[in-house]
Amino acid sequence: MTRATIEYVAWLAVAASFFGMSFEFAGGDRQEIVTPALWPRIFSLITAVVATLNFVGRLRAERGGASGGDEDRSTWREFATTAKLFVAPLAFAFLLPRIGFFFAAPLFLAAQLLVLGERRPAVILAVVAGVFAVIAGVFTALLYVALPLGSWEPFYSLSAALVAALR
Amino acid sequence: MENFIHGAELLFTDPTALLLFACGLLGGLLFGCIPGVNLLTLGAVILPFTARMEAEHAIMLYSVIYCSGVFGGAITAILFNIPGSPENAPTAFDGYPMTLRGEAGRAIGAAVLCSALGGMFSALLMMFATPLIATWAVRNFGPPEIFGLICLGLAVSASVGAKTLWTGLLSISLGVLIGTIGAAPSDGTPRYAFGSYYLLAGVGFIPVVLGLFAVSEVFAQGAQRLAGSDRTKTIAVDFPSAREFWGLKFAAARSALIGFFAGILPGIGATLAAFLSYGEAARAGRKTKKFGQGELEGVVASETANNAATGAAMIPLLALGLPGGALTAMMLGVFQIHGMEPGPLIFITSADLVWVVFAAMFFANLAIFGLGYIQTRLVVHLLRIPFHLMAPAILLIATVGAFAVRNLAMDIWVMYIAGIAGYLLRRTGYSVAGLVLGLILGTLGEESLSKTMQLTQGELSAFLDRPIASGLIVLSILVLLSAIVTQLRGTAAPRSQAQSSAPSR
Numbered sequence: 028m029t030r031a032t033i034e035y036v037a038w039l040a041v042a043a044s045f046f047g048m049s050f051e052f053a054g055g056d057r058q059e060i061v062t063p064a065l066w067p068r069i070f071s072l073i074t075a076v077v078a079t080l081n082f083v084g085r086l087r088a089e090r091g092g093a094s095g096g097d098e099d100r101s102t103w104r105e106f107a108t109t110a111k112l113f114v115a116p117l118a119f120a121f122l123l124p125r126i127g128f129f130f131a132a133p134l135f136l137a138a139q140l141l142v143l144g145e146r147r148p149a150v151i152l153a154v155v156a157g158v159f160a161v162i163a164g165v166f167t168a169l170l171y172v173a174l175p176l177g178s179w180e181p182f183y184s185l186s187a188a189l190v191a192a193l194r
Numbered sequence: 195m196e197n198f199i200h201g202a203e204l205l206f207t208d209p210t211a212l213l214l215f216a217c218g219l220l221g222g223l224l225f226g227c228i229p230g231v232n233l234l235t236l237g238a239v240i241l242p243f244t245a246r247m248e249a250e251h252a253i254m255l256y257s258v259i260y261c262s263g264v265f266g267g268a269i270t271a272i273l274f275n276i277p278g279s280p281e282n283a284p285t286a287f288d289g290y291p292m293t294l295r296g297e298a299g300r301a302i303g304a305a306v307l308c309s310a311l312g313g314m315f316s317a318l319l320m321m322f323a324t325p326l327i328a329t330w331a332v333r334n335f336g337p338p339e340i341f342g343l344i345c346l347g348l349a350v351s352a353s354v355g356a357k358t359l360w361t362g363l364l365s366i367s368l369g370v371l372i373g374t375i376g377a378a379p380s381d382g383t384p385r386y387a388f389g390s391y392y393l394l395a396g397v398g399f400i401p402v403v404l405g406l407f408a409v410s411e412v413f414a415q416g417a418q419r420l421a422g423s424d425r426t427k428t429i430a431v432d433f434p435s436a437r438e439f440w441g442l443k444f445a446a447a448r449s450a451l452i453g454f455f456a457g458i459l460p461g462i463g464a465t466l467a468a469f470l471s472y473g474e475a476a477r478a479g480r481k482t483k484k485f486g487q488g489e490l491e492g493v494v495a496s497e498t499a500n501n502a503a504t505g506a507a508m509i510p511l512l513a514l515g516l517p518g519g520a521l522t523a524m525m526l527g528v529f530q531i532h533g534m535e536p537g538p539l540i541f542i543t544s545a546d547l548v549w550v551v552f553a554a555m556f557f558a559n560l561a562i563f564g565l566g567y568i569q570t571r572l573v574v575h576l577l578r579i580p581f582h583l584m585a586p587a588i589l590l591i592a593t594v595g596a597f598a599v600r601n602l603a604m605d606i607w608v609m610y611i612a613g614i615a616g617y618l619l620r621r622t623g624y625s626v627a628g629l630v631l632g633l634i635l636g637t638l639g640e641e642s643l644s645k646t647m648q649l650t651q652g653e654l655s656a657f658l659d660r661p662i663a664s665g666l667i668v669l670s671i672l673v674l675l676s677a678i679v680t681q682l683r684g685t686a687a688p689r690s691q692a693q694s695s696a697p698s699r
Contacts, residue, residue, distance in 0.1 A: 034622065038364060045371050045386070052383050060654060061647040063378030063385055066640040067371060074367040081360035084681075109417040109617070116409070116589060116610045123593070124603035136586045143416055143582035150583070158587040162594065172243070172598045 031085040038078035046071035115139045127177030127186040133159050168193045198321055198556075201549030205254070205557070211550065214251050218258030219558055223569050225259075226266015233263020235408040237524045239591050241400050241531075242598040249532035250547045254554045256525045260504050261558040263521075264464055265309035265566060268497050272301045281464035281500040281519075284472035288485060288492030295488050299570075304434050304490055305497040306566035308446055312498035313559030315450045316457070316505030321552050324509050324541075335514060335538070337645035338657055342666025343516060344639040349670040351631045352677060357623030359681040365625040369632020372397055373640075380644040392604050399527055401596040401605040402633065403520070405612025406626040408592045412585045413617040419582055434490065442494050445475055449498035457503025458510060464503035464519060471499030505555055512536050512548060516638065520627055523634040 045067050053064035119135040136155045145151055166172040167190055176186040205211050225236035236259055244252035267282035272289030285305065292301040335343075348366055356362030375386045376396030387393040449471040456467035475495035476485040483489050510516040515537040517523035529536050534544065541548055596609040616626045650656035657664050 030622070041368065041371065045374070048386060052378070052385050054383075060652050061380055061644050063380060063383040066636075066643070067374040067385065070367045070370045070374075070636070074364060074371065077360050077363045077367065081358070081364065084358070084360060105417060105421065105621070106618075108420050109413065112413050112416045112420070113610075113614055116613070119593070120603070120606045120610050123597075123606060128594075132590055136590065139586035139589065140582065143419055143585060145582055154583050154586070158590065162587070162590055166594055166598075172594065173601055174594065175597060175603065 031082060031089075035078055035082040038074055038081075042071045042075040042078065045074075111142050115142055123175050123177075125177055125179050126182040128174035129163065129186045129189050130177065130182050131175075132163070164193065197545070197549045198553060201546075201551075201553035202557070204250075204546060204550045205553050210248075211251055211254060214247075214255045215258055215554055215558070218255045218554075219262050219561055219565065222259040222262030222264075222558075223266045223562075223565060226263040226269065233259055233267065234403070234520050234524075235411065235588065235592075236263065237521050238400065238404040238408055239595045241403070241524055241527060242595050244528050245531050245599075249529070249534055249544070250550055252528045252532065253525060253547060254550050256521065256528060257508065257551045257555050258558045260507075260521050260525075261313050261501065261555055262562060262565075264500050264504055265305065265313070265497070265562050266569075268305040268309065268493075269302060269570065272298055272305065272493070281468045281503070282496070284468045284496035285493055285500075287472065287496075288487070288489045291486070291488035292490070292493070297488065300434050300490060301493050302570050304439070304442075304493045306562065306570070307434070307439060308449070308494045308498040309501040310559050310562040310566065311446060312450045312453055313501035313504060313562065314556060316454050316502040317552065317556040317559055319454055320505035320508055320555070324513055324548075324552075334662060336660075337642045337649060338660045338663035339666065340514065340516070341639060341642040341646055342657075342663040342670070343510075343514065344635050344642060345670040346666050346673065347516065347635050348632070348639065349674040349677075351628055351635070352674070356625035356628055359677050361622075361624045362628050365619065365628035366632035366636075369629040369634075370636030370639075372402070372629075373633045373637040378644075379637075379641040380648075392602065398596075398599065398602075398605050398608055399633065400599050401609035402612045403524065403630060404592045404596050405609040405614075406616035406630060407520070408588060409609060409613025410616030410620060410626060412588050413613060414620060415581050416585055417617075417621075438490070442491055445478075445491050445494050446498050448474065448478075449495045450502045453499030453502030454506045456499070457506025464500040464507060467503035467506075468496045468500040471495045501559065508551070508555070512540055512551075513538060517631075517634055520630045523630060526634065 049064040049067050049071070054062055115135055115138040118138070119131055122131040122134070125131075133155050136158055137151055140151050140154060145154075163174075167174060171194070174190075176190070177183045205215060221236050221240075222233050226233050237256060240255070244255070247255070264281055268285045268289065271282040271286035273293055289298075289301040289305070292298060348370075352359055352362040352366060356365055373396070375393055377383065377394060378385055384394050452471040452474060453464070453467040456470050457464055472485075472492060472495045475491055479485065479489075479491060483491060485492050507519060507522050511522045511525060513536075515526070515535060517526045526536065534540070592609065593606055596605045597603070599605060616629075619626055619629065646656065647654075657667060
């Protein structure tokens with residue numbers, strides 16, 4: 028399956044989902060023209076039509092000589108490589124409400140540096156310490172921004188104590 | 195003039211305003227010129243914190259970031275072929291080839307001069323034009339006209355930042371569809387909420403913007419690093435000579451005018467301005483100059499126009515409440531955070547705010563002259579900080595920004611999912627700027643359509659009785675049809691060429 032086909036199927040799925048689910052709040056007995064379903068239905072249909080035109084255009088371009096095969100392969104290879112970049116942020120989003128900012132942030136910084144290819148322990152330590160100190164200090168002590176303290180013990184208690192100390 | 199002096203007084207006599215002016219100026223210049231971040235990153239990151247500022251200060255801060263950031267983006271466009279924002283894209287067409295030829299200094303010097311001149315011209319014109327437009331708008335602009343204007347904005351923004359018209363339209367449609375999640379503007383009916391209180395309030399605009407711009411940019415730069423294609427350059431700064439610049443005076447004047455008038459269109463802003471101006475320069479000089487191969491006039495056309503458009507983009511925002519681009523959409527968010535609604539009445543209800551913003555934009559552009567020169571010398575050193583050491587810090591600040599708006603962990607998920615989606619969309623030729631414009635203009639469009647129908651008891655024919663509204667809707671249809679015809683001709687031409695060049699059987 029080519030990238031063009033996958034994109035086309037994805038757009039049709041988006042359009043069909045928004046259009047199909049609009050019946051849940053359309054209000055079948057309503058007489059007015061502008062119902063809550065009108066706007067999403069118009070743009071669902073536009074999405075389906077434009078996705079079809081886009082797909083047809085790409086098929087014609089491929090038949091006309093532009094080969095999409097190499098582009099498809101390089102894109103998939105790049106996605107597979109880049110997927111590593113997404114792991115640390117998503118893990119960070121999962122851990123943040125559980126162990127809190129003050130424990131999750133240093134782990135995230137170190138993990139992201141490693142993913143981006145930094146291998147020198149001294150550099151990792153310096154960047155983690157510097158960035159964490161500046162961000163935690165500025166947002167907690169100066170701006171009084173409420174950062175997540177976590178919900179798991181003892182992280183919550185330790186984070187709360189740290190915030191109290193910083194302020 | 196009195197109002198301008200009053201605005202300048204308010205700006206320079208209030209230490210907080212002055213401090214924020216300086217921070218915005220330096221922040222915009224800095225974020226604009228560092229690869230991987232841009233003025234939108236800065237705007238998105240500080241958006242949650244503006245809730246703690248006075249509305250006057252917050253809007254002024256954004257207007258200064260807008261001026262300095264649009265210029266700052268030219269530096270990455272010239273040095274790395276990475277436009278700081280879509281409006282700097284045409285700058286890279288000739289600026290980067292100049293860098294490859296060892297003339298980065300001349301290109302940046304021209305960008306400094308033209309950005310400052312274009313911006314000041316625009317700020318001065320804005321001061322005279324905005325109140326006039328606002329007065330006219332009070333009398334002539336109701337929900338039907340706003341709906342027409344939004345249709346035009348949506349139609350024209352299809353060409354912003356996407357690979358083709360179709361991908362641009364799909365990006366906008368996706369933004370509009372995401373904007374329909376939550377309570378309907380007509381009667382509050384829950385849509386696509388699945389019983390979730392989070393979705394009932396609509397998808398958070400700030401996390402989406404943070405994800406689409408800041409996070410996706412970090413992913414894009416990170417991917418380049420993993421692929422081993424990132425690199426660092428050093429530069430020297432040599433401004434173009436006075437004689438050389440004088441030779442480009444007509445190009446600069448033409449670009450300033452194009453930039454200003456294109457910038458007024460909502461949904462377009464500085465991006466179309468820069469492209470139109472560059473296109474006009476290339477059309478005018480097609481016989482004598484080699485645009486796209488390192489022509490200084492290409493940089494002049496693009497940079498004069500995009501900074502001229504910054505002031506113009508404030509006109510629909512302040513006078514009509516319509517954002518002209520992603521950053522002005524964030525400014526609209528700042529207004530909403532402070533419970534204010536920009537529109538014609540803002541000149542009466544918040545005159546101080548308006549004139550402080552105007553004065554700040556004028557002086558920000560003036561400051562670009564001096565600071566731009568100093569900055570380009572400093573940038574040499576800043577660019578030596580490897581991107582992979584900055585990337586985790588950018589993500590961490592974005593995370594704090596997303597969380598701090600409503601103290602919801604869900605917003606962090608939304609931001610990172612938007613970041614991944616934004617990266618994939620950009621990588622596959624879609625436009626994240628189009629998506630954001632669809633999100634903000636789509637929501638406003640549905641609201642204005644809904645208000646129109648309520649005012650006219652559901653009579654669609656009411657649009658026919660309003661010449662401006664019907665004119666704008668017809669114009670939107672024409673713009674869209676013209677773009678579609680151009681797109682179809684563009685795809686048909688290569689095919690026919692390929693067929694004619696293929697061996698006959």
